[in-house]
Amino acid sequence: MALANWQSAGLSKKGWANVTSGVTRAMVIAGIKVHRRRRNFKLSLSWEYLLAQMSRRDHDEIHRFAGWCSVHQIAPLSVNAGTFAAYLDYLTNETIQTNPRERWHVAHRAWNRAVVAEGEAFPVIPDIALPGWRGLDWSAFPEALVAEFDQYEKKMLVGDLLADEEIRPLKPITIKGYKDKFRWYLSRLVESGVPIETFSSLNACVAVELVKRGIHAHLGGRPLDDKSRPGLHAMMTAILSVANHVGVGTEQRALLHKLARKVRHRPTGMTEKNRNRLAQFKDREARRMFIRAPFLVAQELKDISNPTAHQALRMQYAAIHALLLHLPVRVKNAAMLDLDKHIYRPPGKKAGRWRVHFEEGEVKNKVVIDAELNEKTSALLDLYVRVFRPRLMKKATSRLFINQHGVAKETCTVSKQFSKFVKRETGFIVNAHLLRHFAAFTFLEANPGHYETVRQLLGHKDIATTIRFYAGAETMNALERYDRLLARLMRSEGDGAKEHAPKVHGLDAEDL
Structure with a gap:
């Protein structure tokens, strides 16, 4: 259920909550021990007193753990590493949390940050996640x-x-x-x-x-x-x-x-994970939803003149999405965009196309990026810069993508927040780099064999790199086109079409 895309199924958030609730109830009836994703436990007095002294953030992040402890009659002073281990086991095996380990980490970090500081009676809880092999120091x-x-x-x-x-x-x-x-x-x-x-x-x-x-x-x-x-x-x-x-x-x-x-490794295409993620967009309607997402967010927020920090960040994520769709650069280049250094806007604050330029030393494979954005993407970025970005600025900076403290965002931050934004708005599971593959596959599907255009689009130095990565998609599309040709021939009109149409296991051409 965590991977189900309820947005593309045409369900509202409330409708999906009803489906989830029904499935959970069915599992309970079938004897499967499972709790809802959000369950409001009544807090014991000791936990109520402890949480009342916390900030809103700490209160919210530890509330579920406190409720679980209350049900099991575990007082704050009795919490130890074993308690948190049992809580992780509960989240993993008895709930339908999308990411139980992350939910556990939220409570674990809040405990060490907000509760342990109250006094020495509360123990620091170590991360119980098993570390991978790291070798000798x-x-x-x-x-x-x-x-x-x-x-x-x-x-x-x-x-x-x-x-x-x-x-x-x-x-x-x-x-x-x-x-x-x-x-x-x-x-x-x-x-x-x-x-x-x-x-x-x-x-x-x-x-x-x-x-x-x-x-x-x-x-x-x-x-x-x-x-x-x-x-x-x-x-x-x-x-x-x-x-x-x-x-x-x-x-x-x-x-x-x-x-x-x-032992040399020669990548011959995308990873299996990326191939599976691209398969989400095989359906044209799903692709259309993905492409329209940032512009729908911009349409929703366009009349706001005094945005909240949440609205400013949401518009920022939409700007990142639109930028990577229409200019599929590496996410590192997107994160480092500077309004004074990399972006050229029409003079006099006029509406028009924006131009993006990176020198070769700023690009991974030393290929200059110089591209002009279309009017729609330029207008979205302009709206973000004029109305929403100032809400995030706490000090002077020319970096395009900044956090709530006015500090330029790191590459990993931009990538993670973009993925969460797309999942929240559309239900699709993507990473920022996938948009480069999305651009190549979308173009090649419409223009089979045009590898040179894809090479220029992605900034590859060698066309062999482009062919090595995307020839598999061409083969798949070629088979699909051939299948469609066969289907048209089998449905072709004519007096003898039905009479001579082949049969397969008792089915005639019309059944196929």
Whole structure:
């Protein structure tokens, strides 16, 4: 039920609540222990007293947990980690919460933030979520190795373009990724029985036999396939970078590159998750609802002159949606949009098309973005900037997308809030990057084979990248077009059409 799209089914929020209530009741009648998504428990006096002293936010976030404790006669002073573990079990197994773990985290954070501060009698509750494998900390490895890796980091940050073999500087986030992958590689080797003292230097760590053992340890008995290759590919990229830094010999470098080719990951299209999410828009009406969503929000809010913070943020999300629909840039570029640097508006505050420009150094693949938005999208952005964005500004800034404190939003924040906005307004489950795939598939469906246009639309350097990602959709569309052709031929008019139409398992052409 969490994945059901009640908006595209034409139901109102109240109508969907009635459906949910009916299904929940049916489950109870069938003997399935389940509670409604929102259940109002009566608070005990001790919990009422505690919550009365809290802010509205803390009160709302811990209220459900307090009610559950009241029903089970658990006083605030009796709460411990076991209590929260039992609450998570309740949310997971006895409710129809869309995201029970997140609901648990809301109560858990509110407890540590608002209740523990009241006095030492209330314990801090640790996060009981099981952490994934993280490997050994760098402090577990020899100091000499750690110091040498620090030197490698510093060198790679600045690069050396005048060296015999040019060393291009790496971004801090890239170096961080290499450092993590290299540490995980060493950790897997330790787990496989390699003494930690073996890693006396970076040169010792990239010995060919050790790298082979590290690959097998990383696989852990799994096959070398499309699921295991991405991690190994990333690990080998880090190892090769370190090997180049320490200057391994020609023969050793060739063997390491040979290993890297064996585990190389070549993406041949979208992930299965993104393919499934795009399938939501196979129906034309669903696609139409998705495209119209931001403009319907703008239409609803257009007469507001003094917006609330909530209305300003809702309009902001609509602006992000409209922008990514009509200019499918990467979400990082959308998040960094600056009114003074990247956006050119018609002079004199006149209505008209906005132009967006990014220099090559601001784009992931170093391809300049220079595009003109259509009138409708430009008008929506103009409305957001004139009426709604000032409500969020607490200090001077030219960044387009800011939070309630007037601070520019980070990429991850824009992405997460956009996904929540689309789910809330339309019921579709999307991420910001999916709009690039949406643009490509929508265009290719209407214009089969026009990969060059898609390449320019998405800013790919090489058309091979475009074809590799979207040829699968072309094949699917080709089959659908061929099926429609066959259906038209079978329905073709003529005296002999019915007489000669083939039969399949007793069904004639009209049945098909």
